[in-house]
Amino acid sequence: MFYACFYNSFGFTCSSCGFCPRSDLLLAAKYQHFTKLTTQFATTGKLQKKNMNALMSEECYEEFFYKLNFFHGDCLSALISKVLGYSIVAGAVLVKVPQIQKILSAGSAKGLSFTSLLLELYAVTSMFSYSIAKGFPFSTWGDSFFLMLQNIMIGALIQHYKGSTSGAIGFVVIFLGILGVLMSGITPVSVLAALQASNMPAVVISKMIQALDNYRNGTTGQLSAITVFLIFGGSIARIFTSIQETGDQLVIMNYVVSTICNGIIAAQMVRYWNVKPKAKAE
Numbered sequence: 661m662f663y664a665c666f667y668n669s670f671g672f673t674c675s676s677c678g679f680c681p682r683s684d685l686l687l688a689a690k691y692q693h694f695t696k697l698t699t700q701f702a703t704t705g706k707l708q709k710k711n712m713n714a715l716m717s718e719e720c721y722e723e724f725f726y727k728l729n730f731f732h733g734d735c736l737s738a739l740i741s742k743v744l745g746y747s748i749v750a751g752a753v754l755v756k757v758p759q760i761q762k763i764l765s766a767g768s769a770k771g772l773s774f775t776s777l778l779l780e781l782y783a784v785t786s787m788f789s790y791s792i793a794k795g796f797p798f799s800t801w802g803d804s805f806f807l808m809l810q811n812i813m814i815g816a817l818i819q820h821y822k823g824s825t826s827g828a829i830g831f832v833v834i835f836l837g838i839l840g841v842l843m844s845g846i847t848p849v850s851v852l853a854a855l856q857a858s859n860m861p862a863v864v865i866s867k868m869i870q871a872l873d874n875y876r877n878g879t880t881g882q883l884s885a886i887t888v889f890l891i892f893g894g895s896i897a898r899i900f901t902s903i904q905e906t907g908d909q910l911v912i913m914n915y916v917v918s919t920i921c922n923g924i925i926a927a928q929m930v931r932y933w934n935v936k937p938k939a940k941a942e
Contacts, residue, residue, distance in 0.1 A: 741904035744897045745799030751894070752803035756810035760817070769818040777818065779862055781811040781835070786855035787914075789842040793849050796906050803894075856910055860917045867921035874928045879935045892926040895919040 720735035763769050784804040791801035812835060819828035841847060874880050880888075898915040902908065 737904060741901045742797075742799055745797070745901040745905065746802075748894055748897060748901070749799060749802035749806070751890075752806040756807070756814065760810065760813055763814070763817045763821070767821065769814075769821040772814070772818055774815065774818050776866070777811055777815050779866060781808065781815065782855075783859045783862060784808045784811065785839065785842070786852070786859055787911075789839070789847075790849075790852040790856040791906075791911075792843065793847075793852050794906070794908065796908070796911075800901055800905050800911075853910060856914065859914050863914075863918050863921055867925060871921075871924050871928060874925070874932065879932045880925075880929050885929055888922070888926050888929050892919070892922040895922050 720732070720738060763772075784807045788801055788804040788808055791804070812832060815835075816828040816832050819825075819831055842852065895915055895918045899912060899919060902912045902915055906912075
């Protein structure tokens with residue numbers, strides 16, 4: 661008797677009795693189906709592993725997803741560091757966009773210090789170029805890159821609204837030329853390290869001027885509490901990510917100094933929370 665067997669998701673089935681006598685065909689089909697599923701699973705696993713490499717090493721991937729060891733000390737610290745780092749970078753992408761929009765809406769850059777902006781631009785550019793030269797992960801310096809771009813735009817707008825469009829163009833051209841030299845590879849790492857080290861006194865001076873102003877006035881004035889605490893929290897997180905991902909003492913010390921200075925401003929914000937600005941004598 662001839663049996664017509666066809667294959668479905670459950671194996672071979674006889675068209676007349678629902679049973680296929682060719683068990684060898686059934687086993688072969690099931691093996692083929694199992695092999696296909698195994699291949700698909702392996703391919704998916706490789707893609708997932710490739711995507712997760714941005715957050716963890718292969719060793720940590722195996723600890724988490726194969727050994728199910730979710731509390732592995734070193735791997736858990738590394739993962740937290742990566743998440744913190746990328747969170748800081750994500751926050752930096754748009755952090756100064758409101759400031760740029762405010763300048764454009766008002767058609768004025770009144771009250772903004774070009775000198776202060778240059779100091780900040782110097783700090784983030786030296787951090788960016790030094791980190792690239794040392795081959796640090798993007799999660800440790802990506803925020804410097806985005807802050808640099810936004811500061812360039814703000815600097816150009818300040819010059820433009822001061823009535824010097826040519827000054828705005830010149831500022832951008834000169835800066836890009838300097839950046840090109842720093843990133844070209846011809847600048848020794850020792851020079852970039854010196855630039856990075858000089859960030860510390862610049863940060864101390866700028867923050868202490870603000871702190872002294874707050875102390876003399878007995879108030880933090882128009883300082884934004886949200887901005888102050890976010891900057892303070894971000895600098896603390898950067899100490900952890902720098903220790904975890906770079907191990908560079910220069911970068912770590914830079915963020916330690918920055919955290920101390922930002923902490924003083926944050927403490928003043930709490931101290932003078934309900935104090936109103938003093939009225940100026942006529």
